[in-house]
Amino acid sequence: MIHPDDWPLVETGVADALVKGEGFDLDVRLLDHDGQVRWTHTQAEVECNAEGKPLHVRGAVADISQQKAAQETIEQLAYFDPLTKLPNRRLLFDRVRQAVAAAKRSGGCGALLFIDLDHFKRINDSLGHRAGDQILIEVAARLRAQIREEDTIARLGGDEFVVVLHAVANPGAIRRAAYRVLERLSGNYAIAGHPYHLSASVGVALFPADGDDTTELLHRADAAMYQAKKEGRSTVSFYQPALQNAADERLAIERGLRAALIDDQLELHYQPKVLDGSRIVGAEALLRWHHPERGLIAPGDFICVAEETGLIVEIGAWVLDAACRQLAVWNRDRPPEQQLVMAVNVSPVQFRNPDFVACVERAINAHRLEPPLLTLEITEGILIDKVEETVARLAELKALGINLSIDDFGTGYSSLNYLKRLPLDEIKIDRSFVANLIEDPNNAAIVKTMVAIATTFSLHLVAEGVETTAEAEFLHALGCHCHQGYLYARPLPAEDFTRRYCQETP
Numbered sequence: 001m002i003h004p005d006d007w008p009l010v011e012t013g014v015a016d017a018l019v020k021g022e023g024f025d026l027d028v029r030l031l032d033h034d035g036q037v038r039w040t041h042t043q044a045e046v047e048c049n050a051e052g053k054p055l056h057v058r059g060a061v062a063d064i065s066q067q068k069a070a071q072e073t074i075e076q077l078a079y080f081d082p083l084t085k086l087p088n089r090r091l092l093f094d095r096v097r098q099a100v101a102a103a104k105r106s107g108g109c110g111a112l113l114f115i116d117l118d119h120f121k122r123i124n125d126s127l128g129h130r131a132g133d134q135i136l137i138e139v140a141a142r143l144r145a146q147i148r149e150e151d152t153i154a155r156l157g158g159d160e161f162v163v164v165l166h167a168v169a170n171p172g173a174i175r176r177a178a179y180r181v182l183e184r185l186s187g188n189y190a191i192a193g194h195p196y197h198l199s200a201s202v203g204v205a206l207f208p209a210d211g212d213d214t215t216e217l218l219h220r221a222d223a224a225m226y227q228a229k230k231e232g233r234s235t236v237s238f239y240q241p242a243l244q245n246a247a248d249e250r251l252a253i254e255r256g257l258r259a260a261l262i263d264d265q266l267e268l269h270y271q272p273k274v275l276d277g278s279r280i281v282g283a284e285a286l287l288r289w290h291h292p293e294r295g296l297i298a299p300g301d302f303i304c305v306a307e308e309t310g311l312i313v314e315i316g317a318w319v320l321d322a323a324c325r326q327l328a329v330w331n332r333d334r335p336p337e338q339q340l341v342m343a344v345n346v347s348p349v350q351f352r353n354p355d356f357v358a359c360v361e362r363a364i365n366a367h368r369l370e371p372p373l374l375t376l377e378i379t380e381g382i383l384i385d386k387v388e389e390t391v392a393r394l395a396e397l398k399a400l401g402i403n404l405s406i407d408d409f410g411t412g413y414s415s416l417n418y419l420k421r422l423p424l425d426e427i428k429i430d431r432s433f434v435a436n437l438i439e440d441p442n443n444a445a446i447v448k449t450m451v452a453i454a455t456t457f458s459l460h461l462v463a464e465g466v467e468t469t470a471e472a473e474f475l476h477a478l479g480c481h482c483h484q485g486y487l488y489a490r491p492l493p494a495e496d497f498t499r500r501y502c503q504e505t506p
């Protein structure tokens, strides 16, 4: 019952072995009467006479179908992603290695396309993991339909996929293929009968031009994908060496930040908030990182990485606690009417963390702070997504009794509708409007409008980035009396702030 397709192979193998007078060891795939595949293992020895002529064959045939099935299951698990049935990371590495070796042998080229779905987390968060899984399966199907049979599609995990384009005619063909993938993945996906729009970001690394080491090539395609995200998502970006430097830098910052939390390398500086040109009413806490090799690093150089890695949650909790502790010290000997207020910046990632409200409450309680003395500065970016959730969270924060301020006002979400809906206390005019206030009539008009908005909604108004007396006077004339900026003081270490503003007990 050997299937005719298999027989010639067996015959040749056995015949060769017999002619050479050697034994043989063969796995044979057979079809039984029911059309089921069975595997047999045949091991045989050939006995020869004195002249080396085969006399007879002795051996055994065993049914190894079960072992074969188990082996296939193991291979499936070890090399394929159970959800999409695509090759997994391990098999991908193998395929890339082969593809690179083949390209080098033939003098040809190929490419890795690193694909990441845009905002996929939102689907998991809002529609649930089953919906997320459905989309991943659909993505795999779309990729299969788009990619040549000889190419490899793998799922790295999460919403990350990699396509290996083997032996491509020229770089132009790679570009076309990458854009076709992008186009194919973008569009509506039906989930539970509803269309859901999705797009992807694609990073491309070429081989052997961008490297011949598998890990390195993947990193490079990943760095290019990050660049595509940065360029606004739903696009293709090609690896450039500069990207790798940026990716290395990100990694170094991420590692360094973990150490910073443990080794106490973070510090807060405080910039005074000044009312009517001279009265200090409070301070904004601004984070600094004392890097062991690089010296003092400003938040602009690391907050972004802290947000991407989620480290901002822990860092933010540290900032809240440290700022509240400092405020309690400064206010200890001040009379009630001269208590200082403290403003703390909050990142959108931190704001969305489920523990955030409790974290604020812990900081207030730990230092026995009057809640109205704490102001949280949030940015307009918080309002773009999940408005209902944001409104609910702000209400919870407000219920603690603290104040809420919109930082960098006017630079983000342009709708003013939210001002009516949200329990806000303060807006901070972004420094870009204060700069050139005098020379640029546009900026003056904008600030004027902001003063009107603050009045309409009964909001406290602060101007940030006030650098000159002329700007301060102009702001006063427009009706904005609370300022922050280099004109009064740069952000100061706590001791300097204490020495300058808190030494003579009022």
Ligand code: C2E
Pocket (backbone or CB within 6 Å): 271, 285, 286, 287, 298, 299, 300, 303, 316, 319, 345, 346, 347, 377, 407, 408, 431, 464, 465, 466, 467, 484, 485, 486, 487, 491
């Ligand atoms: P921001 O909250 O708008 O803070 C004001 C920034 O303007 C600070 O930069 C401050 O040093 C700077 N500044 C103040 N006065 C002047 C001035 O007169 N002229 C100019 N040119 N600049 C002035 P810094 O400290 O580098 O902070 C940058 C941003 O980093 C902050 O902007 C805030 O968004 C963020 N940040 C700072 N600390 C934290 C923190 O603890 N947590 C979070 N999530 N973000 C923080």
Ligand code: MG
Pocket (backbone or CB within 6 Å): 284, 345, 377, 407
């Ligand atoms: Mg701020």
Ligand code: MG
Pocket (backbone or CB within 6 Å): 407, 408, 428, 430, 431, 464
């Ligand atoms: Mg600001």
